[in-house]
Amino acid sequence: MLNALEVFTIVVVGVMVGVEFSVAFVVNPILKALPEDSGQLGRAHGGRMLGAVMPFWYIGSLALVAVWAVAGWHDPGAGLVVLAGALLILSVVMSLLLLVPINNRGKTWTPENRPEDWKEQANRWDRFHYVRVAVIIAAFALLAAALA
Incomplete structure (x- = not known):
């Protein structure tokens, strides 16, 4: 049963990492390359x-x-799992304090109501997101190592 939990957890965390990685390094660069209104609406x-x-x-x-x-x-990799959990807690705290406030503003913007500094806010979100992606990648790697 524990093995099934371990595999399921790694798959769930791994897919989350993949989505967040693709947002950082695929989706957002595509949106930045679109004309201003299209990228912002995206x-x-x-x-x-x-x-x-x-x-x-x-x-x-x-x-x-x-x-x-x-x-x-009592398994040998338990310390790695705890450390991965600590990193996931850090990612949640980062999200709540740094990313969610910007996202909550940005998701309501249209070309008619966006603030003058919308690009700066989007870039700030991107920088915080890069750090969060690094944190969750590290957590994912620790979970994978815990199985080894």
């Missing part, structure tokens, strides 16, 4: 869509890691 739509799903995904991933840490407490 970011707003993405913010609404992913903003509705990602809280559940992040918290669900963290819950799965916590269950794994408790269930496998």
